[in-house]
Amino acid sequence: MVASVGIVGASGYGGAELLRLLLGHPGLEVEVVAAHSQAGEPITGLFPNLPGNRVFDAVDLGRLAELDLVFLSTPHGPSLDLGAALHDAGVRTVDLSGAFRLSPADFATWYGEAHPRPDLVPAVYGLPEFNRKQVADATLVANPGCYVTTALLGLIPLAGLLEPGSVVVDGKSGTSGAGRAAKDSLHSTHVFGSVTAYGAPGHRHTGEIEAHLAGFGEDLGPISFTPHLMPIARGLLTTSYAGLRPGVTADQVQSALADTFADEPFVHVLAPGTFPVVKSVVGSNGCRLSAFVDERTNRVTVVSVTDNLGKGAAGQALQNANLMLGLDETTALTAIGMYP
Numbered sequence: 001m002v003a004s005v006g007i008v009g010a011s012g013y014g015g016a017e018l019l020r021l022l023l024g025h026p027g028l029e030v031e032v033v034a035a036h037s038q039a040g041e042p043i044t045g046l047f048p049n050l051p052g053n054r055v056f057d058a059v060d061l062g063r064l065a066e067l068d069l070v071f072l073s074t075p076h077g078p079s080l081d082l083g084a085a086l087h088d089a090g091v092r093t094v095d096l097s098g099a100f101r102l103s104p105a106d107f108a109t110w111y112g113e114a115h116p117r118p119d120l121v122p123a124v125y126g127l128p129e130f131n132r133k134q135v136a137d138a139t140l141v142a143n144p145g146c147y148v149t150t151a152l153l154g155l156i157p158l159a160g161l162l163e164p165g166s167v168v169v170d171g172k173s174g175t176s177g178a179g180r181a182a183k184d185s186l187h188s189t190h191v192f193g194s195v196t197a198y199g200a201p202g203h204r205h206t207g208e209i210e211a212h213l214a215g216f217g218e219d220l221g222p223i224s225f226t227p228h229l230m231p232i233a234r235g236l237l238t239t240s241y242a243g244l245r246p247g248v249t250a251d252q253v254q255s256a257l258a259d260t261f262a263d264e265p266f267v268h269v270l271a272p273g274t275f276p277v278v279k280s281v282v283g284s285n286g287c288r289l290s291a292f293v294d295e296r297t298n299r300v301t302v303v304s305v306t307d308n309l310g311k312g313a314a315g316q317a318l319q320n321a322n323l324m325l326g327l328d329e330t331t332a333l334t335a336i337g338m339y340p
């Protein structure tokens with residue numbers, strides 16, 4: 001049986017990537033491709049890679065409520081309203097924004113506003129490598145942030161080996177991470193041939209890493225996180241540094257990572273001494289990571305790469321949806337990254 005799905009925010013980068021993936025999915029039919037200012041406009045006007053002559057739909061809650069599952073790929077403001085309305089209508093939803101990822105207290109701290117539906121948060125956090133059963137049973141799934149996914153996949157397995165208060169995460173993303181809207185700082189003149197940090201301290205992904213490292217691993221206290229903008233369209237790399245607890249060896253670090261992901265289809269642990277390459281995961285739902293221990297400083301460094309629109313957004317959202325609908329988790333997600 002084919003399940004019916006809809007995308008709200010299909011005219012954005014995350015939504016369009018979802019549509020690209022869903023068009024190759026044998027078990028899901030995309031019945032709604034909704035946009036906001038782009039409603040009524042042809043999809044190919046914005047995304048010439050997508051086939052057909054469909055136009056973007058307007059957002060119609062009644063129509064969405066008839067579907068088996070809805071993806072919200074909207075900013076957190078509209079997601080707060082739409083996610084709550086769909087939840088109340090009993091519609092299974094995967095939200096790609098930060099609207100439902102944090103507890104009411106953490107949401108107030110990092111988003112600067114009271115959560116309008118504290119009864120719904122934190123929703124089930126869609127990081128299937130650590131909680132596939134909860135995802136499969138959930139009505140509302142909060143899809144993790146792109147930097148957060150990439151950093152957490154390397155940090156959660158090591159949490160019990162790390163010194164509290166010592167975690168530093170350095171993130172680097174391609175420009176599609178900021179969405180489709182034109183901004184001066186994203187103009188090619190500023191981005192091409194350059195790299196810059198932004199948003200620190202206080203980037204919202206800082207609180208999300210802290211909260212879910214505590215939830216899935218151990219509470220390691222406050223972390224430092226600085227994101228950077230790279231002159232590429234898509235792809236993301238995090239480098240995470242942390243002090244090791246006394247007596248922890250490089251073999252323990254490697255085993256913790258390799259054992260955690262031994263049977264995982266999308267997370268690949270590389271041998272120590274090799275480093276993952278951003279481009280190797282672009283166009284895929286993969287995460288590739290490796291770690292090394294510096295005995296001189298007794299610190300571990302974990303380098304991890306994803307496609308910010310793949311495992312960092314739409315790919316992981318589809319992975320979660322497959323689980324929620326009882327489908328093979330890897331359906332329509334087995335593409336290998338493009339290289340070179």
Ligand SMILES: NC(=O)c1ccc[n+]([C@@H]2O[C@H](COP(=O)([O-])OP(=O)(O)OC[C@H]3O[C@@H](n4cnc5c(N)ncnc54)[C@H](OP(=O)(O)O)[C@@H]3O)[C@@H](O)[C@H]2O)c1
Pocket residue numbers: 008009010011012013014015034035036037038039059073074075076078096097098144145146176177178179180181308309312313
């Ligand atoms: N880009 C990434 O790498 C990435 C990674 C992880 C998570 N996310 C999250 O995913 C969500 C989408 O990100 P994006 O990069 O795809 O953003 P985007 O390119 O800016 O797209 C935003 C989408 O939301 C729609 N929208 C805006 N206001 C709306 C409203 N009031 N009601 C309904 N739809 C509305 C827009 O429609 P119109 O264009 O028609 O106005 C557009 O389709 C965000 O919450 C973002 O934080 C993004």
